[in-house]
Amino acid sequence: xxxxxxxxxxxxxxxxxxxxxxxxxxxxxxxxxxxxxxxxxxxxxxxxxxxxxxxxxxxxxxxxxxxxxxxxxxxxxxxxxxxxxxxxxxxx
Amino acid sequence: xxxxxxxxxxxxxxxxxxxxxxxxxxxxxxxxxxxxxxxxxxxxxxxxxxxxxxxxxxxxxxxxxxxxxxxxxxxxxxxxxxxxxxxxxxxxxxxxxxxxxxxxxxxxxxxxxxxxxxxxxxxxxxxxxxxxxxxxxxxxxxxxxxxxxxxxxxxxxxxxxxxxxxxxxxxxxxxxxxxxxxxxxxxxxxxxxxxxxxxxxxxxxxxxxxxxxxxxxxxxxxxxxxxxxxxxxxxxxxxxxxxxxxxxxxxxxxxxxxxxxxxxxxxxxxxxxxxxxxxxxxxxxxxxxxxxxxxxxxxxxxxxxxxxxxxxxxxxxxxxxxxxxxxxxxxxxxxxxxxxxxxxxxxxxxxxxxxxxxxxxxxxxxxxxxxxxxxxxxxxxxxxxxxxxxxxxxxxxxxxxxxxxxxxxxxxxxxxxxxxxxxxxxxxxxxxxxxxxxxxxxxxxxxxxxxxxxxxxxxxxxxxxxxxxxxxxxxxxxxxxxxxxxxxxxxxxxxxxxxxxxxxxxxxxxxxxxxxxxxxxxxxxxxxxxxxxxxxxxxxxxxxxxxxxxxxxxxxxxxxxxxxxxxxxxxxxxxxxxxxxxxxxxxxxxxxxxxxxxxxxxxxxxxxxxxxxxxxxxxxxxxxxxxxxxxxxxxxxxxxxxxxxxxxxxxxxxxxxxxxxxxxxxxxxxxxxxxxxxxxxxxxxxxxxxxxxxxxxxxxxxxxxxxxxxxxxxxxxxx
Numbered sequence: 009x010x011x012x013x014x015x016x017x018x019x020x021x022x023x024x025x026x027x028x029x030x031x032x033x034x035x036x037x038x039x040x041x042x043x044x045x046x047x048x049x050x051x052x053x054x055x056x057x058x059x060x061x062x063x064x065x066x067x068x069x070x071x072x073x074x075x076x077x078x079x080x081x082x083x084x085x086x087x088x089x090x091x092x093x094x095x096x097x098x099x100x
Numbered sequence: 101x102x103x104x105x106x107x108x109x110x111x112x113x114x115x116x117x118x119x120x121x122x123x124x125x126x127x128x129x130x131x132x133x134x135x136x137x138x139x140x141x142x143x144x145x146x147x148x149x150x151x152x153x154x155x156x157x158x159x160x161x162x163x164x165x166x167x168x169x170x171x172x173x174x175x176x177x178x179x180x181x182x183x184x185x186x187x188x189x190x191x192x193x194x195x196x197x198x199x200x201x202x203x204x205x206x207x208x209x210x211x212x213x214x215x216x217x218x219x220x221x222x223x224x225x226x227x228x229x230x231x232x233x234x235x236x237x238x239x240x241x242x243x244x245x246x247x248x249x250x251x252x253x254x255x256x257x258x259x260x261x262x263x264x265x266x267x268x269x270x271x272x273x274x275x276x277x278x279x280x281x282x283x284x285x286x287x288x289x290x291x292x293x294x295x296x297x298x299x300x301x302x303x304x305x306x307x308x309x310x311x312x313x314x315x316x317x318x319x320x321x322x323x324x325x326x327x328x329x330x331x332x333x334x335x336x337x338x339x340x341x342x343x344x345x346x347x348x349x350x351x352x353x354x355x356x357x358x359x360x361x362x363x364x365x366x367x368x369x370x371x372x373x374x375x376x377x378x379x380x381x382x383x384x385x386x387x388x389x390x391x392x393x394x395x396x397x398x399x400x401x402x403x404x405x406x407x408x409x410x411x412x413x414x415x416x417x418x419x420x421x422x423x424x425x426x427x428x429x430x431x432x433x434x435x436x437x438x439x440x441x442x443x444x445x446x447x448x449x450x451x452x453x454x455x456x457x458x459x460x461x462x463x464x465x466x467x468x469x470x471x472x473x474x475x476x477x478x479x480x481x482x483x484x485x486x487x488x489x490x491x492x493x494x495x496x497x498x499x500x501x502x503x504x505x506x507x508x509x510x511x512x513x514x515x516x517x518x519x520x521x522x523x524x525x526x527x528x529x530x531x532x533x534x535x536x537x538x539x540x541x542x543x544x545x546x547x548x549x550x551x552x553x554x555x556x557x558x559x560x561x562x563x564x565x566x567x568x569x570x571x572x573x574x575x576x577x578x579x580x581x582x583x584x585x586x587x588x589x590x591x592x593x594x595x596x597x598x599x600x601x602x603x604x605x606x607x608x609x610x611x612x613x614x615x616x617x618x619x620x621x622x623x624x625x626x627x628x629x630x631x632x633x634x635x636x637x638x639x640x641x642x643x644x645x646x647x648x649x650x651x652x653x654x655x656x657x658x659x660x661x662x663x664x665x666x667x668x669x670x671x672x673x674x675x676x677x678x679x680x681x682x683x684x685x686x687x688x689x690x691x692x693x694x695x696x697x698x699x700x701x702x703x704x705x706x707x708x709x710x711x712x713x714x715x716x717x718x719x720x721x722x723x724x725x726x727x728x729x730x731x732x733x734x735x736x737x738x739x740x741x742x743x744x745x746x747x748x749x750x751x752x753x754x755x756x757x758x759x760x761x762x763x764x765x766x767x768x769x770x771x772x773x774x775x776x777x778x779x780x781x782x783x784x785x786x787x788x789x790x791x792x793x794x795x796x797x798x799x800x801x802x803x804x805x806x807x808x809x810x811x812x813x814x815x816x817x818x819x
Contacts, residue, residue: 046354048603048605049358050185050187050358051605052605053358053361053362053365054183054187054361055605055607056218058361058362059362066392067393069492070396070398070399070401070402070490071398071494073492074489074604076392076608080220084221084607084608085388085392085607086607087489087605087606087608088604088605092603092604
C-alpha cells in the first residue's frame, strides 16, 4: 500500500519539506499525495479526499480550528480539524 | 425530462395475485444533503410514521407512497451515509437492514439519491450498493443547480454504464417525482453491472464466508469479513468463526477498505470521463462560500449566532404570547359557560379536571411550534453545520465536540430526540458526555413552567429600550441550563477515561432557502406528538389528581369543612372568604393533600408548601405536568369565574394573607426546574442509547441533587 506512510516521525523526509493540508495559507491550493493515518484515511477517502485531488483552504474557524477545505473542481466544502488536516500530505 | 426505465431494468408491471400479497418495500438511501428527506416528503406526504419517544426509533422513518392509483409502497428513509462502512451508530442501521436478506424489512429495491453536483463522491455509495446486487433506481437530484453550474450529464450513457434506471429530478420542487413513481411501481431486477471485485488474494477468505453463510455474492461476504463485529443478527459463535477465518487469512480490514475505495474512485472516474462534461461558465466564488465569509467571520460569526438565539427566545416569549392568550381565554371561557349552565360532580370533573388539564396542554402549542419551526429552519438552510464549525474549538475544553452542539441545541426542543441525535458523534467519550449533559439544556417541556412563573414575578416592561424584561429573564434561565451543561461536561471529562480519538470531518451543505413544506411538516409532527403523547399523560394525571384532590379518607374532609365553617362564623368572615377557607380545608384533608404533607418537610427549606409538593411529585412523570397539576389543585373549589392560571396563582395567599408566590419562591422553583431530572422518557432513552442503567441513574441522582442544592441556595438568599 503506497497510500499510507506509516510512522511519519521516523520517516526519512525531514519535517521541513513535509507539507500537509494544515500548512496551506487561506486561499492556497495543493494536490493530495497520500494520507498518513490509516484509520482517518478511511473516513477522508469516503468524503472524497483521494490522492490526486486538489484541496484548497478556503477559511478557518474564528479560533483557527477547524479548517474549511474545498475539494477538487466539484466545489464542495469539508470541515476538518487542524489535527485531521495534518494527516493529508500534499505533493511537492 | 421524461427519462423512463431503460432496457437495462427489465420491467414487468406488478399485477397478479402474488404481487398483491404485500406492498413493495423500498429503501431510500443516499449521502447526507443529497435531498433524501425532501424526496421522502414528496413521496409520502403526511403518511409518515416518525417517533421521538422510547419504543419507536427515529432512525427508521417509514411512510406510505401511492405509486399508482392502485399500488402503494412502504418507503423506509435511511440515515444519510457516504459508504456502506458505517463510521457512526447512526449508519449501522443501514448495514443491519441491507445485509440480511431474511430480515422482515429487507427492501425489494433501493432508491439511491445522488446530488448531480457531487457525482463522483455520491457514486461511491451507489457502486457499493450495486455490487451487493440490490435492485436500484438512481434519483439524480439537484439537476437545476448542476445545469446552472455547467455540469452536463449524458443520461443515456450514464444509464448504460451504471445499469439502472436514472430519473433526473429536483426533489425540492417535486420535478421528476411522477417519473420516479412510475419506475418504482415496476418490479426491478438486480443490476447487471459490477463495478469492483474483491482482490485475488481475498477470494479464498471471501468464498469460505460466502459458502458458510450461504450468501448470494462475494461482495456481501467481504462485508461480513469487514464488519462482523457490528452486525447485530450474527450470533456469538458465528462472529467467533469469522474472526478465526479472518485471522487465518491475515486479513487487514483497514488496508482492504482503503484499497477498495481507491479503486472504486478510479472506476467512477472512468465512467464520469465518458458521461459528464463540465463547462464552468463563471469563475466566481460560489454564493455559498461568500455567505460563509460573513456567517463564519471571526467576530461577526459569533455575534450573528447570538443574535439568532436571542431572536429565538424573544419569539418564544413575546410573539407566542398572543395565540397563547387566546387559547387560555378560550378554555376558561368554555369552562365558565359550562359551570354557569350545569352543575354536579361530573361537571366539576369536566371543568376542574379535564378542561384544566386540556388547557395546560393546548396553551403551549404556539411555543412548541415556534421552537421546532426555528430549529427546522436552521437545519434546512445549512446553518446548523456552520454552528458546529464555529463552536468546535470552544466546546473541546469541555470534553465536547462541535458535533455536540446540534444535540445540545436540539435539547432546547426535547432531550429525547437530542440524545438520539448524539449518535452522529463517533467518539464514545464525546458521545457519553453529550448524552449525560443534554437534559440540562432547557427543553420545551420546561417552557410552561418558566412561562407561568416568570410572568408571575417579573414585570412586563421594557429593559434597555428594546428588550422585554420577561424575555431577558427567560434567556437567563436558558443560559443557566447551558452553563450547567458545560460545567458538568467539563467535570465528566476529568472523570471519564478513554484513549479513543474523536473525529470532526464533515461536509458543509450548500446554503439554501428552507423548504417551507418540510418546516411545516416538522412543526405538524412535533405538535401532534406533543398533544398526543405528552397530552395523554397530562390529561390522565389531571383527572387522577382531581379525584385525589376532591376526595379524602373517611370523614376527615367533612370534619375539616365543619371546623372551617365554625371558625368563619366566630371570626365573622364574608361569604367569599368563608368558601375559600372551606375549599382550602377540604383540599388539605384530601388524598392529594396527604401526599403533599408527607413531602413537605423535605421541601420546606426550598420555600415550597405541600401544594407545590404535589406538583413536584407529578412532575416526575414529565415536567409539563407541573402546570396542569397546579392548575387543577388551585382550581378545585374555587369560584367559577376564576379564569386563567395566572389569576389563580396570584390569588394564592400564604398563612399571613400575603401573596404566596413571592419572587424568592418563584425563582427557587424556576431554578429547581432548570436542573431537576424529571422526565421518564429521557431516562428511558438514555438507558437505550448507553445500554446501561448506570447512566440514567447517574443523571437522575446528579441532576436532582443539583436542583435541590441550587433551589435551596436561591430561596435562602432571596427570602
